[in-house]
Amino acid sequence: MSAPADTIGQPFEQETPVLRLTSPIVVAWNSFLNLCNEVWTLLVVFVTMPILIRGMGKDGFGLFSLAWVVLGYMAILDLGVSRAATKFVSEHLSRSQVGSVERVCRAALTSNLILGIAGSVAAWLTAPWLVEHVFKIPLSLQYQARITFYALALSIPVMLVQASIRAVLSSYQKFGWINTINASAITLQLGGACALTLLGLSIDRIVIACVIVRAIAMVGFAFGLARINPRLLQPGFAETGELWHLLKFGGWVSLSQIMTPVLLYLDRILVVVLSSLAAMTVYVIPSEIVARLRIVPASLINSLFPSLSEHSAPSSIAPRQHLYAESIKYILLLLLPCFLLLAIFGTDLISLWIGPEYAKPGGQVLRVLSAGGLLNALGFVPSAALVALGRPDIPAKFHVIEVPLYLLLSFALIPRWGILGAALAVSSRLIIDSCALFWAARRFVGCALAYQTPRRVIELNVGLACLFLLIHKWTNVPGGRLLAAAACLLGYCFAGWFIVLGERERPIISHILRMGGKVA
Numbered sequence: 029m030s031a032p033a034d035t036i037g038q039p040f041e042q043e044t045p046v047l048r049l050t051s052p053i054v055v056a057w058n059s060f061l062n063l064c065n066e067v068w069t070l071l072v073v074f075v076t077m078p079i080l081i082r083g084m085g086k087d088g089f090g091l092f093s094l095a096w097v098v099l100g101y102m103a104i105l106d107l108g109v110s111r112a113a114t115k116f117v118s119e120h121l122s123r124s125q126v127g128s129v130e131r132v133c134r135a136a137l138t139s140n141l142i143l144g145i146a147g148s149v150a151a152w153l154t155a156p157w158l159v160e161h162v163f164k165i166p167l168s169l170q171y172q173a174r175i176t177f178y179a180l181a182l183s184i185p186v187m188l189v190q191a192s193i194r195a196v197l198s199s200y201q202k203f204g205w206i207n208t209i210n211a212s213a214i215t216l217q218l219g220g221a222c223a224l225t226l227l228g229l230s231i232d233r234i235v236i237a238c239v240i241v242r243a244i245a246m247v248g249f250a251f252g253l254a255r256i257n258p259r260l261l262q263p264g265f266a267e268t269g270e271l272w273h274l275l276k277f278g279g280w281v282s283l284s285q286i287m288t289p290v291l292l293y294l295d296r297i298l299v300v301v302l303s304s305l306a307a308m309t310v311y312v313i314p315s316e317i318v319a320r321l322r323i324v325p326a327s328l329i330n331s332l333f334p335s336l337s338e339h340s341a342p343s344s345i346a347p348r349q350h351l352y353a354e355s356i357k358y359i360l361l362l363l364l365p366c367f368l369l370l371a372i373f374g375t376d377l378i379s380l381w382i383g384p385e386y387a388k389p390g391g392q393v394l395r396v397l398s399a400g401g402l403l404n405a406l407g408f409v410p411s412a413a414l415v416a417l418g419r420p421d422i423p424a425k426f427h428v429i430e431v432p433l434y435l436l437l438s439f440a441l442i443p444r445w446g447i448l449g450a451a452l453a454v455s456s457r458l459i460i461d462s463c464a465l466f467w468a469a470r471r472f473v474g475c476a477l478a479y480q481t482p483r484r485v486i487e488l489n490v491g492l493a494c495l496f497l498l499i500h501k502w503t504n505v506p507g508g509r510l511l512a513a514a515a516c517l518l519g520y521c522f523a524g525w526f527i528v529l530g531e532r533e534r535p536i537i538s539h540i541l542r543m544g545g546k547v548a
Contacts, residue, residue: 043298058203058331064362065207066323069214073316076218078382081309087166090305091231092221093312095176097293102184103191104290105147108282109139110195112274124465126257133253133260135274136192146187151181163300175232183239190246193253203331205252213245280421287427290318291434295454302442310386311447313378314394315454317370318401324362325408328355336416345474348417352475355409360485361528363405365492365520371398372496373513376506393451400455407462410469410477417473426464430457480492484528492520 081089113136120128155177159165166175197206217238224234253260296315299308336351370377375391382390411423434457441449469475499512525534 059328061207062327065211067210070320076222079222086306086309090309097296099180101291104286104379105143109136109274110191114195114199130259134197139187140192144188148181148184172232176235179236180241186243186246193249209248216241264278279539282426284424285539293452298438299450314390318397325359329408329412357482360482364489367398368493371395396451400458403462404458407465410465413469413475
């Protein structure tokens with residue numbers, strides 16, 4: 029993928045960061061690239077998950093999923109360095125301070141390499157204890173689980189160094205290169221896992237193969253950065269000032285980044301600890317569906333963040349509010365019908381996708397998670413506004429407060445209602461968090477949620493929900509229900525194009541889609 033803004037290999041002196049960071053067409057194009065990558069990831073997961081579940085079995089797939097949950101937790105070792113690197117590199121690029129860019133990049137690489145090695149040693153030493161005493165892993169899988177955790181421990185430095193490189197590439201707006209590598213890696217990881225599963229290989233060997241793919245992806249990111257400026261990849265231990273600057277800025281941002289993966293994966297860990305590995309296999313199906321829908325707000329916010337930062341001055345209240353309101357409108361327009369579909373037809377979807385035995389419990393969980401998932405997707409916007417406008421402490425404080433409340437709910441609900449209790453605890457936390465973020469954005473940075481902006485989107489989705497309910501009531505065949513719902517969604521797209529989008533928005537979106545067609 030490439031675009032006018034994605035000029036990998038272009039000489040460093042020819043960069044025009046100010047225009048590239050603030051141009052609306054570039055922001056829209058990068059959002060489109062991010063979304064394409066995430067949609068591709070969703071399709072790969074959709075195709076490969078049934079194969080992996082059937083090939084590995086409930087306990088085997090539970091171990092495979094648990095491995096990636098644990099690896100996700102290791103992202104907390106980044107301590108906000110990657111996010112800080114993106115901010116400071118972007119600022120230095122806007123001022124053409126090449127030397128400062130190099131110092132920040134080297135400091136970030138050095139920091140994450142040291143943190144990665146320390147995390148690798150700690151994970152290696154604790155692997156037997158985790159396998160034998162923390163997680164409810166059957167005796168028949170404990171040897172494979174130990175090898176799996178050792179392989180994941182070795183991958184931690186690779187993961188953190190890759191995060192630093194990707195952060196700097198984001199500052200250069202190289203989203204084409206980033207998304208190409210990410211899409212290729214996820215395809216090789218999950219596609220390779222399916223192939224190895226069909227060949228009868230054990231879980232530990234499959235995980236080792238996935239770790240090797242991750243290492244190859246890191247080399248790909250490094251190659252892209254080297255084509256911009258080879259000096260950016262030179263590690264150095266002398267940039268203690270830059271390192272302290274990165275860690276100091278991290279502060280609340282780091283705490284928020286530490287808490288995010290904890291809160292993101294804690295439900296799955298608690299299901300294993302308080303229920304069973306087999307229950308996690310059932311739970312992870314609807315949980316993964318809802319999690320993947322976060323691609324829409326994540327794709328938008330990653331590209332929009334520089335623009336929000338630009339409008340931090342008190343004199344920029346109007347453009348800031350416009351960005352804020354329009355972002356909420358677009359997320360609602362794209363995601364509200366998706367969550368309605370999952371809430372009403374979730375059981376049919378899981379039955380056709382995975383199997384009837386997973387449909388009833390998975391459908392109940394999906395219905396509960398959909399409510400929290402929608403509010404969480406909208407909450408991306410006020411959270412980004414708070415960080416961009418100088419209040420990163422607020423989302424972090426909310427996360428800290430939420431952890432004990434969430435744990436209390438989980439320990440009360442999961443033993444009693446199993447995976448449905450886990451879903452209730454998650455949705456409750458997400459709803460409370462999003463409402464608090466909207467209040468804080470209005471109170472502290474002047475970004476208000478006005479009903480007038482998304483009014484037409486809400487009215488359109490009320491009509492769509494009525495159609496979905498009629499289809500569910502009068503059609504008994506799951507496949508027929510989903511086909512009829514798909515037809516309604518197609519009509520929704522046409523109605524949204526003409527009713528919700530304005531005359532100034534349609535030409536811009538058409539231009540982005542034409543650019544995407546040329547790339548494809």
